[in-house]
Amino acid sequence: MRSHDSGxxxxxxxxxxxxxxxxxxxxxxxxxxxAWCDALPGLAGELAARWDLELLASHxxxxxxxxxxxxxxxxTTVWLKVTPAxxxxxxxxxxxxxxxxxxxxxxxxxxxxxxxxxxxxxxAPGLPVQRLAGRLPEVAALLRALREPSPARxxxxxxxxxxxxxxxxxxxxxxxxxxxxxxxxxxLALLERARARCRELSDSGPVGLVHGDLHPANVLSxxxxxxxxxxxxxxxxxxxxxxxxxxxxxxxxxxxxxxRAAELAxxxxxxxxxxxxGWCRVQAPLAAVxxxxxxxxxxxxxxxxxxxxx
Numbered sequence: 375m376r377s378h379d380s381g382x383x384x385x386x387x388x389x390x391x392x393x394x395x396x397x398x399x400x401x402x403x404x405x406x407x408x409a410w411c412d413a414l415p416g417l418a419g420e421l422a423a424r425w426d427l428e429l430l431a432s433h434x435x436x437x438x439x440x441x442x443x444x445x446x447x448x449x450t451t452v453w454l455k456v457t458p459a460x461x462x463x464x465x466x467x468x469x470x471x472x473x474x475x476x477x478x479x480x481x482x483x484x485x486x487x488x489x490x491x492x493x494x495x496x497x498a499p500g501l502p503v504q505r506l507a508g509r510l511p512e513v514a515a516l517l518r519a520l521r522e523p524s525p526a527r528x529x530x531x532x533x534x535x536x537x538x539x540x541x542x543x544x545x546x547x548x549x550x551x552x553x554x555x556x557x558x559x560x561x562l563a564l565l566e567r568a569r570a571r572c573r574e575l576s577d578s579g580p581v582g583l584v585h586g587d588l589h590p591a592n593v594l595s596x597x598x599x600x601x602x603x604x605x606x607x608x609x610x611x612x613x614x615x616x617x618x619x620x621x622x623x624x625x626x627x628x629x630x631x632x633x634r635a636a637e638l639a640x641x642x643x644x645x646x647x648x649x650x651x652g653w654c655r656v657q658a659p660l661a662a663v664x665x666x667x668x669x670x671x672x673x674x675x676x677x678x679x680x681x682x683x684x
Contacts, residue, residue, distance in 0.1 A: 388429040388441055389415035395434040402436055403458050410458040414439060421454060421491050425484055429454070437462055438490075451496040452483060460490040462607075464532045467492060469608035472583055477596070478519035480604045497602045503590040506623040509601075510634075513620045514641035516593065516601040521582055521613040521644065536584050536611025537576040540656060544569055547663050554667050564659040564682045571656045579612035579649060589619040614649045617642070618657045621650055626677040628684075658682035 391399075391411040399407040418441060422429055426446035433440045438457040445452045457463050463485070470482040470492075481495035503509065544565045551560050585592075586607040596602035617638055625631045631654065635647040662678035 388432040389418040389439075390432070391439065392434070395439070398434065398436050399458065407458050414456065417456065417489060417491075418454070421456070421486065421489065421493075425454075425493055427452065427454060427493075453494040453496065455492045455494060457490040460487055461532070463487055463490040463492055465534075465608055466606055468532050469583060469585070469606045473520070476519055477600060478516050478602055479606075480594075480602055494604075497594045497596050497604065500594045500596075503593045503595065503601060505590065506620060510620070510638060511641060512599070512601050513593075514638055516603060517613075517617060517620075517638075517642045517645070520585060520588075520603065520616060521642075531610070533583075533608050533610050535576065536586070536609040536615060537572050539586055539607065539609040539611075540572040541569060543660050547660050550663055550667060559666055560659075560663055561683075564679075568656045568659050568682065571652060575649060575652050575656070576611060579614070580644075581610050582613040584609050584611045584613055585616050588616040590623070612649065612653070614645055615653050617645060617650045618653045622654055622657070622661065622678075624674075626673045628677075628681070631681075655681055655684060 391414055396408060396411050399411065403410075418429060418439075421427070422443070427441075427443040428446075429441045429443055431442045433442070437459065438455050441454040441456075443452050443454050444450070455463075464487050467482060467485050467487060470479065473479040474482070480497055482492060483495060484493040485491065506513065547565060548562060551562065554560075585603055586609050587605060588603060592603060592605045594602050594604060617635075621631060621634045621638060625634060632647070632651065635650045635654075639645040639647040639650065658678045659682040662675055662682060665672075665675040665678070
């Protein structure tokens with residue numbers, strides 16, 4: 375697994391949390407995250423001793439810290455992921471258990487859900503899929519693997535409905551707009567429209583296990599060129615949601631978006647191009663806001679805003 379290579383922090387040992395990472399965690403979890411960061415070296419050391427790990431490097435993230443480790447015995451590379459929110463670890467662990475045995479999803483080796491800790495297999499060579507660039511058949515194979523057979527909702531589950539996940543993302547986006555230096559840079563009514571569309575799609579569609587965050591940085595190149603999904607933010611909902619990032623990638627006009635949705639759906643049984651387009655409209659304002667806050671006014675940003683308003 376290699377997608378966490380950005381944001382490395384080696385200055386004071388692998389379990390040290392830099393100021394930039396602390397800031398991101400505070401934005402996501404509140405000031406309580408600071409105490410968690412202070413306690414992280416001790417927690418990481420305890421988990422390393424229990425699971426026979428040598429911590430080699432740490433990597434930043436918005437919801438967790440991830441450590442590249444060498445595991446005793448065979449000396450294999452594994453990844454230790456720790457979050458201040460045990461519920462996030464619990465949800466990810468459940469999804470990985472339900473996908474267990476699939477070569478298209480990273481394997482879960484061990485867990486301590488009370489500590490918010492997961493031990494994950496390595497994916498080699500593990501390079502993120504930065505751009506679609508003609509890889510649509512491989513993406514289609516990944517989407518088929520995530521839904522065929524679609525893990526059914528059986529027994530107790532920690533996972534929430536996809537509509538709740540989207541509503542949470544809308545609230546995060548509102549906070550980001552509020553914190554932006556330029557008031558009025560984004561019409562918040564577009565988020566209300568996204569919520570309404572999400573409810574309509576959720577009420578009318580199938581329910582399966584959704585990865586929930588299947589953008590290119592969370593898909594790695596695995597053995598033999600197979601694509602492997604990591605870092606799910608799982609939910610129960612319409613599996614067509616997971617196609618959105620791949621359909622929107624690099625697209626800046628509606629005709630091209632419709633062609634991409636139809637082409638991908640033709641390779642993924644059960645996927646509906648019209649529903650994928652509906653989810654693209656839900657996601658469009660969420661994708662546009664980070665670009666606007668970064669000062670971008672390019673063709674794709676303008677297309678996302680137009681798509682959100684259709």
